[in-house]
Amino acid sequence: MNLFFHLGRYFILIKRVFSKPEKLSVYMRQIIHEIDNIGISSLPIIAIISFFMGGVITIQAAFGFTSPIIPLYALGFTTRESMLLEFSPTIVCLILAGKIGSNIASEIGSMRITEQIDALEIMGINSAGYLILPKIAAGILILPFLIAISMFLGIFGGYVMGIATGACSSYEFIFGIQAFFEPWKLWYSFSKVITFAFLITSISSYFGYYTHGGALEVGKSSTAAVVYSSILILIFNFILTQLFFT
Amino acid sequence: MIEIKNISKSFGENKVIDDVSFVFEQGKTNLIIGESGSGKTTIMKLMVGLHEIDSGEILYDGLNFPALGVKEKQEVRKKIGMLFQGGALFDSQTLEENIQFPLDMFTTMSKEEKLERVNFCLEKVQLTNKNKLYPGELSGGMKKRAALARAIANSPQYLFCDEPNSGLDPKTSIVIDNLIQSLTHEFNITTIVITHDMNSVVEIGQKILYIYKGKHWWTGNSQEILKTTNPELVDFVFASGFMKEVFNVVKNK
Numbered sequence: 001m002n003l004f005f006h007l008g009r010y011f012i013l014i015k016r017v018f019s020k021p022e023k024l025s026v027y028m029r030q031i032i033h034e035i036d037n038i039g040i041s042s043l044p045i046i047a048i049i050s051f052f053m054g055g056v057i058t059i060q061a062a063f064g065f066t067s068p069i070i071p072l073y074a075l076g077f078t079t080r081e082s083m084l085l086e087f088s089p090t091i092v093c094l095i096l097a098g099k100i101g102s103n104i105a106s107e108i109g110s111m112r113i114t115e116q117i118d119a120l121e122i123m124g125i126n127s128a129g130y131l132i133l134p135k136i137a138a139g140i141l142i143l144p145f146l147i148a149i150s151m152f153l154g155i156f157g158g159y160v161m162g163i164a165t166g167a168c169s170s171y172e173f174i175f176g177i178q179a180f181f182e183p184w185k186l187w188y189s190f191s192k193v194i195t196f197a198f199l200i201t202s203i204s205s206y207f208g209y210y211t212h213g214g215a216l217e218v219g220k221s222s223t224a225a226v227v228y229s230s231i232l233i234l235i236f237n238f239i240l241t242q243l244f245f246t
Numbered sequence: 247m248i249e250i251k252n253i254s255k256s257f258g259e260n261k262v263i264d265d266v267s268f269v270f271e272q273g274k275t276n277l278i279i280g281e282s283g284s285g286k287t288t289i290m291k292l293m294v295g296l297h298e299i300d301s302g303e304i305l306y307d308g309l310n311f312p313a314l315g316v317k318e319k320q321e322v323r324k325k326i327g328m329l330f331q332g333g334a335l336f337d338s339q340t341l342e343e344n345i346q347f348p349l350d351m352f353t354t355m356s357k358e359e360k361l362e363r364v365n366f367c368l369e370k371v372q373l374t375n376k377n378k379l380y381p382g383e384l385s386g387g388m389k390k391r392a393a394l395a396r397a398i399a400n401s402p403q404y405l406f407c408d409e410p411n412s413g414l415d416p417k418t419s420i421v422i423d424n425l426i427q428s429l430t431h432e433f434n435i436t437t438i439v440i441t442h443d444m445n446s447v448v449e450i451g452q453k454i455l456y457i458y459k460g461k462h463w464w465t466g467n468s469q470e471i472l473k474t475t476n477p478e479l480v481d482f483v484f485a486s487g488f489m490k491e492v493f494n495v496v497k498n499k
Contacts, residue, residue, distance in 0.1 A: 023350065023351050119330060122328045124319075124321065124324040
């Protein structure tokens, strides 16, 4: 029953979010602000994590590939496939659900408990649209770029670690990352990213928007936003993988 | 003018507003007073549509607000300015951006015109040249004044003030009261003030609605309230020793 209550309220909120903006220029300004807030500020953490994870994938693969029939270029291939298919689109989005999700939920939740959302409503502004639409739009616009950077840095990290540890040569790694490349897998990855961007921003906004009480409840909303965004990312990851691979 | 007719509201089993009717007149400071938990803020939230009424009518110059559609409600709300108890200024914006916000949303003013209007509003609330300060950098009284400036930025026809003096020292309270009254008269606004500050009641109460346990209990003005014999209102108004002394002076006149 509780699930249906939340689902119903979530979809009603989303309907309000996508109603016609009062003034497009103000919304556009907000989107740019949110791109900076959501996207650009997340770049350093994504860069560090991706670079080192790419390196670790390569080292682990080199350690595991002991059979002489497995060519060394398989290291580059494995790193590319891992980064493109799963690590960058899913794991990085899970990390972003923690960073962006809690940020959005606490920001909107604080606005709710300090009556700032009521103030917007009384001004005659669709508060759901004004606060949430720019976040969703910014997330959908900027996350694919962040994930593309993550993919690149992950593979680059694998290349650097592979060479540095002597696991393979530069030629073998580069040959590996080009081998058996299927472009549709990029579509699959970026479809996931766009879906996850929508889930993270909308679910976190939902929990923030319906915060009641005080600082304690803002904290609870942030936690719920991260937990539910993460769970739904995993569920949709499974669904999209099934759709694309069958 | 805003008229409320027989409005009622319950939260679950708890009836918080019970058949209240009142006329809030234009160009006057209309006060809603009552003890904490008597339903004052609920009446205000019902009037601006933050809560839905169970029954009754809320007429904004004859327009039944609760019966309007979403778009029509938004149109009415554009004519409303509201001063919240905590100010409700947008933390991430400077005072200038806060006050300019309704102008950005609903007007086609040029940048220069908006800035002129912002400066005019800041001057009205005695915050000249504070444009670039953030709400976090302001004192409680300054926040209230800044919120008042935002509330009047779009030239509202109706001004709601929810406990504008709460948490302020007596001197700042008087400044806020005088501001509200002067703005009401200058711009001929229908002003509704929720308060339990007796000084405000005496200073600016041109029309007073006393709410007791969610019911319309008494109506009058600042002079009449000092002479009231209504037992619940006497208990409320003269709860403090200071007001009792005022009462005795008035009675002996």
